[in-house]
Amino acid sequence: MPRETFDRELQRLQDELLILGSMVESAIAESVDALKRRDFEASQRIIAQDRDINTRRFAIESDVLVLIATQQPMASDLRTLAAILDLASELERMGDYAKGIARINLMIGDQPLMKPLIDIPRMAERACSMLHRALDAFARRDVALARAIPAEDDEVDALYNQVYRELVTYILSDPKNIDQANYLLWAAHNLERAADRVTNICERVIFTVTGELGELNREGNGLEDLPG
Amino acid sequence: MNETKIRVEHLNFYYGNKIALSDISMVIPDRQITALIGPSGCGKSTFLRCLNRMNDTIPRTRVEGKVLLDGVDIYAPGTDVVELRRRVGMVFQRPNPFPQSVYDNVAFGPRVLGLHRQQNLDEIVERSLRDVGLWDEVKDNLRQNALNLSLGQQQRLCLARVIAVQPEVILMDEPCSALDPIATLEIEELMRSLRQNYCIVIVTHNMQQAARVSEWTGFFWLGELVEFGPTEVIFTHPAHQLTEDYITGRAG
Numbered sequence: 001m002p003r004e005t006f007d008r009e010l011q012r013l014q015d016e017l018l019i020l021g022s023m024v025e026s027a028i029a030e031s032v033d034a035l036k037r038r039d040f041e042a043s044q045r046i047i048a049q050d051r052d053i054n055t056r057r058f059a060i061e062s063d064v065l066v067l068i069a070t071q072q073p074m075a076s077d078l079r080t081l082a083a084i085l086d087l088a089s090e091l092e093r094m095g096d097y098a099k100g101i102a103r104i105n106l107m108i109g110d111q112p113l114m115k116p117l118i119d120i121p122r123m124a125e126r127a128c129s130m131l132h133r134a135l136d137a138f139a140r141r142d143v144a145l146a147r148a149i150p151a152e153d154d155e156v157d158a159l160y161n162q163v164y165r166e167l168v169t170y171i172l173s174d175p176k177n178i179d180q181a182n183y184l185l186w187a188a189h190n191l192e193r194a195a196d197r198v199t200n201i202c203e204r205v206i207f208t209v210t211g212e213l214g215e216l217n218r219e220g221n222g223l224e225d226l227p228g
Numbered sequence: 229m230n231e232t233k234i235r236v237e238h239l240n241f242y243y244g245n246k247i248a249l250s251d252i253s254m255v256i257p258d259r260q261i262t263a264l265i266g267p268s269g270c271g272k273s274t275f276l277r278c279l280n281r282m283n284d285t286i287p288r289t290r291v292e293g294k295v296l297l298d299g300v301d302i303y304a305p306g307t308d309v310v311e312l313r314r315r316v317g318m319v320f321q322r323p324n325p326f327p328q329s330v331y332d333n334v335a336f337g338p339r340v341l342g343l344h345r346q347q348n349l350d351e352i353v354e355r356s357l358r359d360v361g362l363w364d365e366v367k368d369n370l371r372q373n374a375l376n377l378s379l380g381q382q383q384r385l386c387l388a389r390v391i392a393v394q395p396e397v398i399l400m401d402e403p404c405s406a407l408d409p410i411a412t413l414e415i416e417e418l419m420r421s422l423r424q425n426y427c428i429v430i431v432t433h434n435m436q437q438a439a440r441v442s443e444w445t446g447f448f449w450l451g452e453l454v455e456f457g458p459t460e461v462i463f464t465h466p467a468h469q470l471t472e473d474y475i476t477g478r479a480g
Contacts, residue, residue, distance in 0.1 A: 003476070003477045003478060006477070072435075072436055073476070074435065074439075074463050074464075074475040074476050074477075075463060075464060075465060075466055075471075075472050075475050075476050076465075076472060076476065077476050078463075078464060079464065079465070210465070211464060211465025
């Protein structure tokens with residue numbers, strides 16, 4: 001093969017991206033698990049690990065730019081590198097959502113949870129599963145899978161709406177619940193946003209393979225602009 | 229796509245019995261740059277030379293099909309080949325100025341064609357040198373030997389020599405391959421300004437150059453035109469796997 005060095009480097013960057021993806025996936029799952037178990041140490045660990053995620057994202061970005069500058073990639077190689085840049089940034093933001101949830105656990109402090117967490121862990125599970133398969137679709141260049149995953153975002157949105165309604169009833173029943181309900185809503189919102197970002201990843205997978213740029217499943221639930 | 233300047237229909241070209249171009253059909257637009265890419269021996273230079281019948285000078289060659297310039301077949305009997313080559317000028321890989329003064333190089337074509345009888349020769353020379361951005365560099369010494377110029381300047385002089393006879397199409401066969409990077413970028417900038425007035429067709433091995441300068445790109449492989457389309461499509465998502473493999477450096 002005339003481009004062995006380039007191919008090796010391109011493969012290495014994809015591997016790095018997948019490692020970043022699995023770190024983010026774990027961070028999301030563990031952040032919700034720590035919240036559920038009220039495990040402050042685990043939350044602090046997740047906050048610390050977010051720095052690694054950020055460092056890796058910048059390393060990937062820097063290596064992609066070097067590869068573009070030195071190897072002048074074209075066509076699918078260029079699209080792959082553009083996608084890696086974009087995916088690294090999406091993943092890093094998803095890592096921030098996990099860190100946000102870890103912080104929420106610390107902010108809730110010693111108060112017992114007003115209710116056992118059921119739907120929020122379900123949201124995390126759905127979001128992580130979507131992320132896992134989206135990265136799998138990227139690694140295998142599986143356009144059909146990338147097109148199928150965003151529909152699952154509706155389930156995450158439905159869970160989010162359910163959490164929202166439930167927390168509102170808690171607030172209405174006792175205003176003392178406002179602070180904690182707000183924190184939990186924030187956590188749920190982060191998960192809802194994380195799932196949205198999986199849709200962005202799927203769009204990039206399709207772009208990488210076909211060169212088509214387009215939006216998938218953008219109806220949303222109308223709550224995307226809440227602060228989070 | 230702009231108005232069509234050249235329409236090639238089912239062009240075959242033979243060196244003796246060997247077919248070098250097979251069933252090429254292509255539409256080349258006016259006032260835009262069309263780049264032809266492909267590995268060595270793929271036929272892209274042969275194709276370029278078909279566009280002003282430069283291959284006629286090679287013995288035992290044969291052409292089939294049509295090359296229509298403004299709708300008229302240049303291979304039709306009775307074509308004035310000298311007039312054709314005035315309308316369709318050519319710049320080569322290595323700058324090839326005549327061993328004469330800068331002025332005489334540019335004035336050569338107009339003198340041979342008798343253009344100087346209708347227009348002021350000094351004005352033609354100045355306008356041509358200005359068009360290629362060489363005037364300010366040589367105006368104080370137009371009598372100096374052209375071979376004293378740098379290679380980049382020589383190539384721009386060759387372009388001025390083509391422009392002096394007021395062509396409609398400029399063919400460029402690897403015009404920058406003998407030039408350093410700065411001189412290369414100067415020629416590329418020049419091409420982009422010249423395309424406002426001319427139909428330009430460039431053959432290049434340098435894919436980045438094709439991507440930088442052209443609006444249209446054709447990819448040749450083993451004497452066939454594999455793909456022709458807008459440059460940004462060819463270099464970001466080509467339709468054919470062979471094009472993809474070539475431009476990503478995995479074939480050729």
